[in-house]
Amino acid sequence: MLLLGTAVVLGGAYAALSEPDEREVLVRERCTATVAAGSFELAPDQAANAALIAAVAVDRGLPPRAASIAIATAVQESSLRNLDHGDDAGPDSRGLFQQRPSQGWGTQEQVMTPTYAAGAFYDALVEVPGYELLPLTEAAQTVQRSAFPEAYAQREPEGRAFASALTGQSPAALTCTLREATGAGDPLVVRSAADEVFGPLGGTVDGTSLVLDSTGTTGWAVAQWAVAHAAELSITSVEYADLAWVRGTEGWGPATTDGLRITVAGAVP
Numbered sequence: 001m002l003l004l005g006t007a008v009v010l011g012g013a014y015a016a017l018s019e020p021d022e023r024e025v026l027v028r029e030r031c032t033a034t035v036a037a038g039s040f041e042l043a044p045d046q047a048a049n050a051a052l053i054a055a056v057a058v059d060r061g062l063p064p065r066a067a068s069i070a071i072a073t074a075v076q077e078s079s080l081r082n083l084d085h086g087d088d089a090g091p092d093s094r095g096l097f098q099q100r101p102s103q104g105w106g107t108q109e110q111v112m113t114p115t116y117a118a119g120a121f122y123d124a125l126v127e128v129p130g131y132e133l134l135p136l137t138e139a140a141q142t143v144q145r146s147a148f149p150e151a152y153a154q155r156e157p158e159g160r161a162f163a164s165a166l167t168g169q170s171p172a173a174l175t176c177t178l179r180e181a182t183g184a185g186d187p188l189v190v191r192s193a194a195d196e197v198f199g200p201l202g203g204t205v206d207g208t209s210l211v212l213d214s215t216g217t218t219g220w221a222v223a224q225w226a227v228a229h230a231a232e233l234s235i236t237s238v239e240y241a242d243l244a245w246v247r248g249t250e251g252w253g254p255a256t257t258d259g260l261r262i263t264v265a266g267a268v269p
Contacts, residue, residue: 031176031228033161040158044176044231046080047162049096049114051228054166055197056118058221064167065132070121071166072159073097073140076151082114097121097144115197166228168220172243172252178231180248185234185264193233194222209263219260226262234265 031047033040042050050071057067074080077098086093092100092108095117099105110116124143125131131139136156141149165173187210194201194212201222203212214222223240230238236247239262244255 027177027179029176029178029231031174033165033170033174035161035164035170035173037157037161040161042080042162044178044228047174047176047228048232049074049080049082050162051166051225052114052197053096053118054163055194055221055225056115057122057163058167058218059197059199060119060122062122062126063132064163064169066122066125067163067167068156068160069125069131069136069139070097070118070159071163072136072152072155073121073144075155075158076140077144077146082112084112103145165224166221168217168222168224171220171241172224172245174224174227175245175251176227176230177250178247181234181236181265183234184266185236187262187264190226190229190233190235190262190264193229194225197225198222203260208266209261212260212262214260223260223262235262236265237261237263239263 029044030041031044053070053074054067057070074096078096080096082096083098084094086098086100090098090100092102094101094108095111096114097117099111099117099120101108101111105111105120106116111120121143125139128134128139128142135153136159137149137153140152146152162174164170185208187205187208190210191201191203191205201212201214203210212222219240223238226235226238227245229235230247238245239255239257240260242255242258243252245252
């Protein structure tokens with residue numbers, strides 16, 4: 001009887017310990033951009049790539065329309081994933097934009113590097129006369145020379161929503177629903193990743209937090225970039241302009257600071 005009682009106690013303890021993990025498994029991880037046109041969802045890895053594409057546009061001083069065109073194009077070409085293969089129409093196509101080394105986009109290694117691929121796309125886009133005023137399909141097709149040019153149009157609302165959030169034009173418009181971080185983050189790694197796409201941002205590290213100097217629209221671009229990269233970089237909260245995104249909650253709520261603070265998970269005991 002004692003053994004049975006012990007087993008029951010241990011079994012109950014195990015169930016209590018495992019229950020949070022079971023709830024975590026049931027969380028459907030996703031990132032959502034909500035603007036006037038509606039809400040659109042991406043998986044966290046897709047949202048991180050969209051954020052990278054938008055950040056390169058911000059760093060170059062390009063208008064949000066450029067990011068809309070680029071994100072919509074990458075959604076159509078690769079579903080915002082860094083593909084290491086092409087298709088029958090372009091067997092050597094690679095990367096977020098399915099750029100072809102045989103057509104002068106760069107080496108295979110280069111087009112598989114997301115920051116290079118985004119930069120190469122923008123290099124070609126800004127050479128299109130009046131691209132900001134062109135229909136998205138026409139602008140994208142002039143750059144991409146796709147066998148299916150009309151396909152870009154169906155991606156425009158999604159591209160516009162994520163571009164508006166990720167270039168900082170729509171504050172607190174991007175949120176991600178994520179499971180708990182499974183490992184510790186590193187604020188220095190976060191700063192390095194942000195600097196790679198936005199250029200040097202400045203700021204200081206305070207324990208598990210990174211405080212950046214970004215302000216205004218750029219501050220919102222960086223803040224929502226961090227939310228989009230929260231799964232990858234073990235980010236637990238992002239605070240900016242008196243609002244905060246906290247992992248495990250829905251949306252943005254009140255913050256205790258008006259600066260830009262990104263906090264990562266600490267070491268698990």
